[in-house]
Amino acid sequence: MSRALSKTTLYSSSLFPSTYTAHAYLTRTAGPLFTIHHTNHQPKLQPAQARHSSHSPLSNTTSPTTRKKITIPTLLAMHKRHEPITMLTAHDFPSAHVADAAGMDMVLVGDSLAMVALGLEDTSEVLLEEMILHCRSVSRGAKTAFIVGDLPMGSYEIGPEQALGSAIKMVKEGRVHAIKLEGGAEMVPAITKITTAGIPVLAHVGLTPQRQNALGGFRVQGKSTAGALRLLADARAVQEAGAFAVVLEAVPAEVATLITKKLRIPTIGIGAGNGCSGQVLVQVDMSGNFPPGRFLPKFVKKYGDVWGEAKRAIEAYRGEVKERAYPAVEHTYPMAKEEFAEFERVVGEESDERGV
Numbered sequence: 001m002s003r004a005l006s007k008t009t010l011y012s013s014s015l016f017p018s019t020y021t022a023h024a025y026l027t028r029t030a031g032p033l034f035t036i037h038h039t040n041h042q043p044k045l046q047p048a049q050a051r052h053s054s055h056s057p058l059s060n061t062t063s064p065t066t067r068k069k070i071t072i073p074t075l076l077a078m079h080k081r082h083e084p085i086t087m088l089t090a091h092d093f094p095s096a097h098v099a100d101a102a103g104m105d106m107v108l109v110g111d112s113l114a115m116v117a118l119g120l121e122d123t124s125e126v127l128l129e130e131m132i133l134h135c136r137s138v139s140r141g142a143k144t145a146f147i148v149g150d151l152p153m154g155s156y157e158i159g160p161e162q163a164l165g166s167a168i169k170m171v172k173e174g175r176v177h178a179i180k181l182e183g184g185a186e187m188v189p190a191i192t193k194i195t196t197a198g199i200p201v202l203a204h205v206g207l208t209p210q211r212q213n214a215l216g217g218f219r220v221q222g223k224s225t226a227g228a229l230r231l232l233a234d235a236r237a238v239q240e241a242g243a244f245a246v247v248l249e250a251v252p253a254e255v256a257t258l259i260t261k262k263l264r265i266p267t268i269g270i271g272a273g274n275g276c277s278g279q280v281l282v283q284v285d286m287s288g289n290f291p292p293g294r295f296l297p298k299f300v301k302k303y304g305d306v307w308g309e310a311k312r313a314i315e316a317y318r319g320e321v322k323e324r325a326y327p328a329v330e331h332t333y334p335m336a337k338e339e340f341a342e343f344e345r346v347v348g349e350e351s352d353e354r355g356v
């Protein structure tokens with residue numbers, strides 16, 4: 001087994017579903033806080049309310065700054081003044097909300113959600129309908145970032161008509177602002193068709209994970225002179241077709257820097273060095289929301305330990321439930337003494353079900 005192949009196997013198999021489990025916990029805990037908000041117990045529920053507001057689409061109080069909606073002109077202005085463009089993936093309401101609150105310029109509903117949110121083997125399995133469901137929840141969570149939805153494999157390669165049809169569905173039903181699709185020169189007719197219809201396209205060249213079988217795994221692209229020239233030709237082709245920016249994935253830094261200089265549109269790098277116009281990473285990777293020992297591509301920097309924190313909290317909860325330390329008195333609802341005394345008296349004559 002080659003080095004690349006064994007890594008690919010490790011990367012895309014059983015280790016991802018565990019990541020999903022942890023995230024599902026985080027997602028579910030956010031839910032109930034919503035309903036509590038609307039009860040009559042306002043004074044007692046202050047803490048819950050405060051936490052609730054961090055996930056509330058109605059309130060912006062936890063955002064560090066109130067910022068304007070990011071649009072294509074905003075992004076192009078950043079590019080013009082050489083300000084790096086920040087992009088992060090999100091696959092649901094809370095992951096979109098936190099990316100938006102932390103100031104990401106762009107949020108990508110990447111098809112990597114097949115692996116990190118759905119536990120699938122690779123990105124080729126995810127359906128357009130599934131992507132749309134995730135896009136809808138992300139669009140409700142990210143109110144200022146520019147939202148891009150990934151067209152999944154099979155939803156755009158047949159021809160420009162199919163590509164436009166899928167793009168329209170992503171915008172109308174998924175509520176995204178732009179779509180991303182993988183491929184270079186061969187995607188020019190599709191990109192032209194979609195952009196002509198007024199839907200912005202983020203192109204994606206270099207390592208294109210939807211074509212991993214043809215590429216022979218997740219391999220760095222553009223490592224030879226010929227490969228780098230092909231990459232530049234592809235990047236130029238998608239630019240001429242009307243893409244507003246292009247993702248460069250797993251490309252030597254020098255090649256990505258030179259391609260960036262040769263283009264008018266911004267390049268968004270992932271594993272392509274710091275000479276690109278912006279950067280993108282997968283949120284679960286950079287926030288450390290995965291179990292210890294999982295393989296990470298070389299370009300990932302782990303900025304947090306979300307998995308460790310979630311596991312620590314869940315273990316503490318488990319321990320307290322087992323010891324009857326949780327719930328404590330402050331987590332319970334009071335009742336007037338006389339009411340309870342009467343209740344106890346009325347049921348007092350009955351025998352206990354549990355054998356007393």
Ligand SMILES: Nc1nc(=O)c2c([nH]1)NC[C@@H]1CN(c3ccc(C(=O)N[C@@H](CCC(=O)O)C(=O)O)cc3)CN21
Binds near residue numbers: 218219
């Ligand atoms: N969680 C996650 N993060 C990602 O960045 C990501 C996904 N999923 N799924 C779709 C693609 C696949 N990606 C990958 C996956 C593996 C490598 C990888 O193994 N790279 C090798 C280089 C191999 C070579 O030398 O050619 C490495 O060592 O980093 C790269 C990108 C990026 N994307």
Ligand SMILES: CC(C)C(=O)C(=O)O
Binds near residue numbers: 111150
């Ligand atoms: C890694 C990024 C660029 C992506 O395509 C995804 O998340 O699917």
